[in-house]
Every structure is written in structure tokens, then in C-alpha cells.
Amino acid sequence: MSVSEHPELDGALIEERLSTLGDDSVARLGVTVALDTCDAYVPSDPSDDTSHVLKIFLRRLEGNGLTTLAAEVCLYQNEPDNLRALRNHLIDALLKPMLARGRAKGLISQPVDEDTQTEIQSILHEVETVPRDATLRNECLKRDGGKCMVSQYWSDTWEEPSQGKICSTNCAHCIPYSLSTTNGSYIQTVNIATIWLAYHRYFTDLQGAIASESINQLPNVMTLMDTLHKQFRKLKVAFKSTGVQNQYAIQWFGSAERFYLRRILPPTVQFSAHNGDENLPDPAFLRCHYILAEVYNDMNLQNLSLKVLPTLPPDEKMTQNDELSFISGAGDESVEDTAQDMKLELRTSFKG
Numbered sequence: 001m002s003v004s005e006h007p008e009l010d011g012a013l014i015e016e017r018l019s020t021l022g023d024d025s026v027a028r029l030g031v032t033v034a035l036d037t038c039d040a041y042v043p044s045d046p047s048d049d050t051s052h053v054l055k056i057f058l059r060r061l062e063g064n065g066l067t068t069l070a071a072e073v074c075l076y077q078n079e080p081d082n083l084r085a086l087r088n089h090l091i092d093a094l095l096k097p098m099l100a101r102g103r104a105k106g107l108i109s110q111p112v113d114e115d116t117q118t119e120i121q122s123i124l125h126e127v128e129t130v131p132r133d134a135t136l137r138n139e140c141l142k143r144d145g146g147k148c149m150v151s152q153y154w155s156d157t158w159e160e161p162s163q164g165k166i167c168s169t170n171c172a173h174c175i176p177y178s179l180s181t182t183n184g185s186y187i188q189t190v191n192i193a194t195i196w197l198a199y200h201r202y203f204t205d206l207q208g209a210i211a212s213e214s215i216n217q218l219p220n221v222m223t224l225m226d227t228l229h230k231q232f233r234k235l236k237v238a239f240k241s242t243g244v245q246n247q248y249a250i251q252w253f254g255s256a257e258r259f260y261l262r263r264i265l266p267p268t269v270q271f272s273a274h275n276g277d278e279n280l281p282d283p284a285f286l287r288c289h290y291i292l293a294e295v296y297n298d299m300n301l302q303n304l305s306l307k308v309l310p311t312l313p314p315d316e317k318m319t320q321n322d323e324l325s326f327i328s329g330a331g332d333e334s335v336e337d338t339a340q341d342m343k344l345e346l347r348t349s350f351k352g
Helices: 011-020 024-040 050-060 063-075 080-100 114-124 134-143 186-202 226-233 254-258 260-264 283-301 323-329 335-340
Strands: 169-173 221-225 237-241 247-252 268-270
Touching: 024 050, 024 063, 050 063, 050 080, 050 283, 063 080, 063 186, 080 186, 080 283, 134 169, 134 221, 169 226, 221 226, 226 237, 226 260, 237 283, 247 283, 254 260
Parallel strands: none
Antiparallel strands: 169 221, 237 247, 247 268
């Protein structure tokens, strides 16, 4: 089974467009033009939410990743099929991996651009199976002083004497641990390599900082109480930088806005190390999680779906027995419903 590919056929076209958006003011204009392109988009049918999804990503992505997406949307302004394919790609390659967290199955489609295919093959040699590391969990707990970094409740596994409230805790990954694991199969290894190429494309601060083989690093983990960790995994809670080093505002989304912990926890939290190890959660990793939590919440508010949209004109759509039959797995479920039983069948085909 496969998932939608990125529409780019020539990486040079995107690079050329990006070069014209190098100046900040020009980049902002590019985003404005991209948003106007979305407004002018004509849906192929009532279920076509391409314009809404693209605008959400354009309003939430930042920096070079935003500039890249704006350039892509502008490039395809007269190509509605490619805009739909880009919409599918953003959901499949960015949002679903963050939500799936450990449920990766199926084949991710490969880019048609030969240069990008070569890059993925290169990444394949770097992908390793990274075991869940008890040592990392212990190092994380020591760095965090034996407590949940947010509630400051003691972990029930902390061996040193403690006073005060105690809770069960987990070592939470900012960038999902599932983006490191493989079952030894070629398909899943290709999946991981392809996903990382997408994350590095739209979240450029991750380049050189984290990849499949370095997922288990202290800056990517934090000790969280179990109940808070579950909300973090579901993109119901995230941490937004206040501009002060290692200080974050706790952001609640959707039903979590009524979550009982919100009444207990402070509105902001200051992360600090308790053992002299300054490898605190990386702001770039937390920002990636936060942005995708915003995207997911925006899609929920607009009742948008995670399903893959057909990119072909109505008279050219394939039957359920053809290549695109895999989309029936998502059906017409809402974002919330689809996420509950999501399979990471991501087909990312961006180039450049």
C-alpha cells in the first residue's frame, strides 16, 4: 500500500523560486501570494479541503520551511491537481508521523524526481534500529531531578528519598521515537528515510540536529507524568517558547482545554537541569511539536479530514481495485477519528 506523493517534478524550479524569495519582505509577499492562490482554488468536489489545509500550514509553518511551502504553492497556482497532491503530502509526511507514534506500517511512495530518490537511498545507509534505551530514561530522570518537568511531582521510580507528591512518569520524546525504529524490513526503513527528508525540508532547524540514528538524545526527551505525556502524544498539549531561554508557555488544545491538569499546572514552565547537564529539551524540537499541534488543532476546529484526496480529475479517478484503493482505510472519518486508528502509510514524493 502506498500514500500520496509530492507533486514536484523538477527540484530546480523550487530552488529558482526560493532564490527570488530570499529577502524577508519578498518572502512575506510570497506567503501572501500563496494564500491568495489558496483563496482562488476551486475545489474538485464538496469534500476537497485543499485550500483550507494549505492555508493552515502556510499560517503555522515558520522560517525557511514556510518560504519553501509558499514557493511550492505559487509554483502550482495553475495546477489544481498538484495543489491537492501537496495537501496530501503535508498531512501524510508531517502530521501523521507525529500522531502515529509507533504504529508505522505500509509503504511510503517514492519521489519521481531522480535526485530526491538518490538522496533517500543515501539516507537509507544511515538509518539504524535504535532500541528504547533504559540508560537514556535514567539520564533524563537525573537531569530533571527525579521529577516531571512540568508538574514537579516526583517520579515513583526515583530511587532517592523524596518528599511531596508522587506520580508515574515517562521519558517523552519531542520528535517521536517511532521515527527511529524499524522492524528490519526494507519498506519500513524506506519509510523512515523518506519521513526525515520531509521533516528536514519543512523544519530546517532539525537539519544536522536530529535524525533516525540520533532520536535517543537528551535534548529530545523530557520527564513527564503519565497523564500529561498522553496529552503531549496526542498533540493536545504543547510548549510554546516565551522568548526567555528554556521558558515555555503551556498550550492546551481541543478537549484538553478542559483537562483537570490545566487547573493544577502553571501557565508557564522554566526548564532547568538538576545534575549539571545542560542538555535540556531543544527549542527546535519543541517548536516542531508545537507547530504541528497547532496545525492539528486548526484542522479539528474546521472539521477537516486526514484522508487522502484523489488528485486526478473526476473522470480519471481510479477504481477501488486500482492503485489508490488504499485511501478507503481513512474513509470519511474526521481528524479525531482517523487519528485513533492511523496507519503510517506515508507516501512522500517531494524533491529538491
